[in-house]
Amino acid sequence: MSENFPTIFSITEDEIDLNDLLAKITLTSTGAAAIFAGMVRGETKRGDAHQTEYLEYEAYIPMAEAKMKQVADEIRARWESIEGIAIVQRIGKLYPKTPTVLIACTAAHRDTGVFEAARYGIDRLKEIVPIWKKEVGPNGEEWVEGEYIPKAGE
Numbered sequence: 001m002s003e004n005f006p007t008i009f010s011i012t013e014d015e016i017d018l019n020d021l022l023a024k025i026t027l028t029s030t031g032a033a034a035i036f037a038g039m040v041r042g043e044t045k046r047g048d049a050h051q052t053e054y055l056e057y058e059a060y061i062p063m064a065e066a067k068m069k070q071v072a073d074e075i076r077a078r079w080e081s082i083e084g085i086a087i088v089q090r091i092g093k094l095y096p097k098t099p100t101v102l103i104a105c106t107a108a109h110r111d112t113g114v115f116e117a118a119r120y121g122i123d124r125l126k127e128i129v130p131i132w133k134k135e136v137g138p139n140g141e142e143w144v145e146g147e148y149i150p151k152a153g154e
Helices: 018-025 061-078 114-128
Strands: 007-012 032-039 054-059 082-090 092-094 099-107 131-137 140-144
Touching: 007 018, 007 061, 018 032, 018 082, 018 099, 032 114, 054 082, 061 082, 061 114, 082 114, 099 114
Parallel strands: 007 082
Antiparallel strands: 032 099, 054 092, 054 131, 082 099, 131 140
């Protein structure tokens, strides 16, 4: 049955349109949607507190989208109740208060793992999807290390 459920994964320079994505992953049986949106912070308190003027995201798109599909497949394997999945990452120059990533999962009911599936989606995206982020602020710029380290054959 899951092959009939909508799955969206993409790397884009376009603004993330939550309403459009929700419409695409919502079925007549859908009663719940769990959504995670990652945002550009203008002020970071991790490590040494600092200001951010903007972020620049880059990705190797074919590999990133293949890994996003893997994340969606893993979600479906773990939560059979999930109907629709959207995984979208923006690239390019993004300013504070801008959504950079969106993970959305839909299901018939809220108590069927939809929250956990969305959380798993963002955690796995950070682990295995090759996306790079440069932080630019008043004190210069630096590439922010992610958790993704390619393994042989990836």
